[in-house]
Amino acid sequence: MTTASTLIDRVSLENEAAILALNNEHAAELSWLEPERLSFLIGEAFYARRIGSIEAFIMTFDQDARYDSPNFLWFRERYQRFVYVDRVVVAAEARGRGHARRLYQDLFDHASRAGQAIVTCEVNAEPPNPASDAFHAALGFAEVGDAVIHGGKKAVRYYLRELKA
Helix, strand or coil: CCCCCEEEEECHHHHHHHHHHHHHHHHCCCCCHHHHHHHHHHHHHEEEEEEECCCCCEEEEEEECCCCCHHHHHHHHHCCCEEEEEEEEEEEEHHCCCCHHHHHHHHHHHHCCCCEEEEEEEEECCCCCHHHHHHHHCCEEEEEEEEEHHHHHHEEEEEEEEECC
């Protein structure tokens, strides 16, 4: 059953402080954000949604975003059109409720309606994140590359999922 606290809704200005806090709790997996950077990224986002009072959130960019992430740029160099999942986080107390899967499914629907054919993302290879690898494989993502970034401090695997027409 979907309740008001579990509805998927757009990210708004009043959500930014809570999103920043949740993001920065998971900075090792994502990346640390300052308030101004978060505001900029939300403004550039193709799709930014939350569940409840930030039980979970997702932020994505399409090929036209002004974004300098090395992972985003990797996809931009290889694909003419795409949606890149930059970050998706579920609060510890909300895990196991299917929030990440619901956010991804809503993203897939949104991207398809916008005429996008692929959704991309990256998962840490070093430090490893086997749960994320398994989650993305279950959603139909396939590995399409890898890279070592941030001066050798991090290694990632790049994934792609084709959307049905």
